[in-house]
Amino acid sequence: MCGNCCHDLRLPLTVDEATAWIERGGQVQVLCEALPWLEEPGANDLQAQHKRKRSFAATSGTLPARVIVVLAGTFAGPCPNLGPDMRCGIYEDRPLVCRIYPAEINPFVPLVPSHKGCPPEAWAPSTPYVRHGTIVDAALRDLIARSRSADEREAPLKREVCAALGIDRAAVSNEGFVAHTPQAAELHAALKQARASADLPDDARTETSWSFVSNQRKMVDVLVSVGAQGEFVDAASESPPAAYEYLGFLAPSA
Numbered sequence: 001m002c003g004n005c006c007h008d009l010r011l012p013l014t015v016d017e018a019t020a021w022i023e024r025g026g027q028v029q030v031l032c033e034a035l036p037w038l039e040e041p042g043a044n045d046l047q048a049q050h051k052r053k054r055s056f057a058a059t060s061g062t063l064p065a066r067v068i069v070v071l072a073g074t075f076a077g078p079c080p081n082l083g084p085d086m087r088c089g090i091y092e093d094r095p096l097v098c099r100i101y102p103a104e105i106n107p108f109v110p111l112v113p114s115h116k117g118c119p120p121e122a123w124a125p126s127t128p129y130v131r132h133g134t135i136v137d138a139a140l141r142d143l144i145a146r147s148r149s150a151d152e153r154e155a156p157l158k159r160e161v162c163a164a165l166g167i168d169r170a171a172v173s174n175e176g177f178v179a180h181t182p183q184a185a186e187l188h189a190a191l192k193q194a195r196a197s198a199d200l201p202d203d204a205r206t207e208t209s210w211s212f213v214s215n216q217r218k219m220v221d222v223l224v225s226v227g228a229q230g231e232f233v234d235a236a237s238e239s240p241p242a243a244y245e246y247l248g249f250l251a252p253s254a
């Protein structure tokens with residue numbers, strides 16, 4: 001009831017949640033990251049296996065790649081569903097990620113209370129939230145499993161959404177995201193269409209050549225030198241590209 005976690009967010013949504021978010025008048029962005037994919041990871045490379053499951057195969061020029069897409073309900077200030085009394089106006093229908101917070105969905109991100117917006121008393125009930133690194137509440141563990149499963153299952157649908165909207169730029173994985181902001185009606189139609197064509201065979205699907213976007217000049221040069229399409233984005237430029245927003249984790253390097 002503090003409402004701290006309901007402000008200034010890009011909220012990861014499933015395909016159906018994103019559709020409903022738009023229908024309620026909210027904004028959804030398409031966040032893209034990609035990584036070169038020269039060979040399949042070994043069974044013990046758990047981080048790479050995790051990325052593989054939630055991504056789809058693509059190419060960038062002649063380079064094999066995989067692309068991870070997140071549909072994000074985006075708002076500055078309070079969530080459009082947050083009431084003045086700090087109650088969620090869609091509590092029964094709120095997205096999975098809202099039910100899971102403050103737990104982490106990514107299995108490689110540890111839960112650190114000081115990184116969360118929760119007030120101190122939220123961490124002081126008689127039953128611990130986490131015991132020996134495991135979430136105590138079985139229902140919450142089930143929600144996390146559902147969220148991860150949707151993330152994996154919906155990667156091909158997101159590929160279709162991007163193809164329908166002409167989205168073909170992604171940040172280099174671990175450097176940031178490229179945030180695309182399609183028109184709500186167009187994104188809504190693409191989400192519906194992707195859901196309807198979920199059973200199409202792979203060879204009936206659209207092939208897109210993706211461009212890697214980076215604010216690290218050396219990274220762009222290396223990718224281009226091995227056959228990829230690369231695009232340097234200069235945050236200091238007076239005319240940044242209008243087609244997307246670059247959300248970089250690293251300081252720009254020319």
Ligand code: SF4
Pocket residue numbers: 005006007011079080081082083087088089090091094095098
């Ligand atoms: S949908 Fe509800 S719980 Fe989720 S951020 Fe908005 S107000 Fe908070």
